[in-house]
Amino acid sequence: MHGNLVVISGPSGVGKGTICRALMEKYNDLALSVSATTRKARAGETDGKEYFFYSLEQFEELIKQEAFLEWAKVFDNYYGTSRAYVKKVLAEGKDCILEIDVQGAMQVKKKCPEAIFIFLVPPSKEELARRITGRGTENEAEIQKRLKMAAQEMTYLKDYQYVVVNDQVEAATEKVRAIILAERCKLSRWLNCHGEDLF
Amino acid sequence: MHGNLVVISGPSGVGKGTICRALMEKYNDLALSVSATTRKARAGETDGKEYFFYSLEQFEELIKQEAFLEWAKVFDNYYGTSRAYVKKVLAEGKDCILEIDVQGAMQVKKKCPEAIFIFLVPPSKEELARRITGRGTENEAEIQKRLKMAAQEMTYLKDYQYVVVNDQVEAATEKVRAIILAERCKLSRWLNCHGEDLF
Numbered sequence: 001m002h003g004n005l006v007v008i009s010g011p012s013g014v015g016k017g018t019i020c021r022a023l024m025e026k027y028n029d030l031a032l033s034v035s036a037t038t039r040k041a042r043a044g045e046t047d048g049k050e051y052f053f054y055s056l057e058q059f060e061e062l063i064k065q066e067a068f069l070e071w072a073k074v075f076d077n078y079y080g081t082s083r084a085y086v087k088k089v090l091a092e093g094k095d096c097i098l099e100i101d102v103q104g105a106m107q108v109k110k111k112c113p114e115a116i117f118i119f120l121v122p123p124s125k126e127e128l129a130r131r132i133t134g135r136g137t138e139n140e141a142e143i144q145k146r147l148k149m150a151a152q153e154m155t156y157l158k159d160y161q162y163v164v165v166n167d168q169v170e171a172a173t174e175k176v177r178a179i180i181l182a183e184r185c186k187l188s189r190w191l192n193c194h195g196e197d198l199f
Numbered sequence: 200m201h202g203n204l205v206v207i208s209g210p211s212g213v214g215k216g217t218i219c220r221a222l223m224e225k226y227n228d229l230a231l232s233v234s235a236t237t238r239k240a241r242a243g244e245t246d247g248k249e250y251f252f253y254s255l256e257q258f259e260e261l262i263k264q265e266a267f268l269e270w271a272k273v274f275d276n277y278y279g280t281s282r283a284y285v286k287k288v289l290a291e292g293k294d295c296i297l298e299i300d301v302q303g304a305m306q307v308k309k310k311c312p313e314a315i316f317i318f319l320v321p322p323s324k325e326e327l328a329r330r331i332t333g334r335g336t337e338n339e340a341e342i343q344k345r346l347k348m349a350a351q352e353m354t355y356l357k358d359y360q361y362v363v364v365n366d367q368v369e370a371a372t373e374k375v376r377a378i379i380l381a382e383r384c385k386l387s388r389w390l391n392c393h394g395e396d397l398f
Contacts, residue, residue: 118384162381163389175384182361182381185317185374190362 001193003090004183005112006030007098008176009105010120011150013132015166019120020099022173030180031094033086036068039077052082070100070107081108095180102156109159116183118176119160123167125151200392202289203382204311205229206297207375208304209319210349212331214365218319219298221372229379230293232285235267238276251281269299269306280307294379301355308358315382317375318359322366324350 010016024032036052038059047053054062059078063071071080081098089096098108108115122128132138132146157163162179166172183189209215223231235251237258246252253261258277262270270279280297288295297307307314321327331337331345356362361378365371382388 119386158386158390161386162384163386164384175380178377178380179384181374181377185361185363185378187318187357187360187362191357 001093003093003095004180004189005086005090005096005098005108005115006180006183007100007105007108007115007117008120009100009102009118009156009160010166011122011128011153012101012146013128013150014120014122015131015169015172016099016120018169019166019173019176020097022169023097023176026173027177029094030097031089031092032097032099033081033089036062036071036080036082037077039079052085054078069098069111070104072101072103095184102153102159106156106159116162116179117160118162118164118179119157120164120166120172121154121157123165200292202292202294203379203388204285204289204295204297204307204314205379205382206299206304206307206314206316207319208299208301208317208355208359209365210321210327210352211300211345212327212349213319213321214330214368214371215298215319217368218365218372218375219296221368222296222375225372226376228293229296230288230291231296231298232280232288235261235270235279235281236276238278251284253277268297268310269303271300271302294383301352301358305355305358315361315378316359317361317363317378318356319363319365319371320353320356322364 008016008020020032023030034048034050034052036054036059038054038056039051041047041051041053045051056078059080062068062080062082063078067083068080069083069086071078081100081104086096086098098104100108105117109117122131128150129147132150133143138146164172164175164179207215207219219231222229233247233249233251235253235258237253237255238250240246240250240252244250255277258279261267261279261281262277266282267279268282268285270277280299280303285295285297297303299307304316308316321330327349328346331349332342337345363371363374363378
């Protein structure tokens with residue numbers, strides 16, 4: 001039994017992290033992918049747990065080797081999803097969750113079109129603005145920038161298979177869980193696992 | 200919000216009725232379609248509850264009017280699924296469950312390719328034989344006939360989107376429920392309901 005790759009994405013501020021944490025706490029047949037990065041480990045962070053930490057040179061060499069399902073450079077640091085890590089999780093029979101932004105998701109879609117693509121949306125534009133503002137860590141200009149980015153990211157909705165409204169964390173988590181369970185029942189998956197020799 | 204049409208099918212003896220009853224007891228956003236028939240109402244049966252009862256002439260007239268999503272003649276009686284009834288349930292925003300055999304499902308597939316097609320399978324051939332035998336209502340020749348029919352019905356598996364193993368009623372019911380919830384999150388459905396004007 002081979003796991004499925006599940007991409008959970010959506011606009012900035014929609015609550016991807018919250019949903020993914022809720023899934024991890026509740027279901028032990030799922031695993032969250034650990035990203036690779038070149039940013040320095042902070043106090044308390046362990047290599048292979050929060051991130052896989054690499055030097056700039058190492059990371060760029062891995063890019064050349066096509067070791068990443070997706071990667072991006074954010075300011076001065078690289079972030080990416082290791083193909084080998086995902087492969088290992090799937091071989092263990094677990095579904096592997098990627099919590100990534102729309103750009104990353106589009107890279108994964110090219111490389112793994114068979115993955116499951118779920119787009120989280122806020123209940124409304126107003127609610128998203130409230131969530132972004134509510135973090136309280138950003139100034140007005142920063143908030144405006146993030147809102148503009150979120151609106152731009154929303155245009156990627158059409159490239160996903162499933163849309164889940166993140167109105168309440170528990171309800172949204174259960175919908176994502178339902179999608180994961182349903183995909184395991186898909187005919188193609190069944191034929192892969194069982195062949196055609198049941199009867 | 201418009202409901203989805205959900206076809207639950209599978210070989211004779213797999214437990215379609217049990218799963219459908221479990222779904223009806225648990226979820227009030229689902230409705231089981233009431234079949235039309237020409238067989239006589241039994242004591243305690245009410246028109247429009249267990250079945251819609253029709254005369255032979257009425258039923259044949261309805262067939263001519265293409266009033267059925269699917270129909271069949273079993274021995275001397277007709278059985279069918281009323282298109283108008285299903286339409287009414289869906290318009291109320293409920294998902295409408297059809298518990299039908301593979302022949303009926305193939306008729307529905309032609310008329311409503313957008314429906315959700317779920318195929319229930321037994322955990323093994325042996326278990327299906329045990330279930331068919333366990334009913335205790337049929338003689339050996341009848342059992343052999345039903346087993347042969349079940350094997351033939353299993354070949355329709357490839358015409359369905361989802362396969363659910365009915366090993367334990369509760370687990371199988373939850374898988375069917377997950378499929379129903381997941382289908383509500385499908386992108387096409389989302390775009391139908393919300394248009395493209397969220398942001």
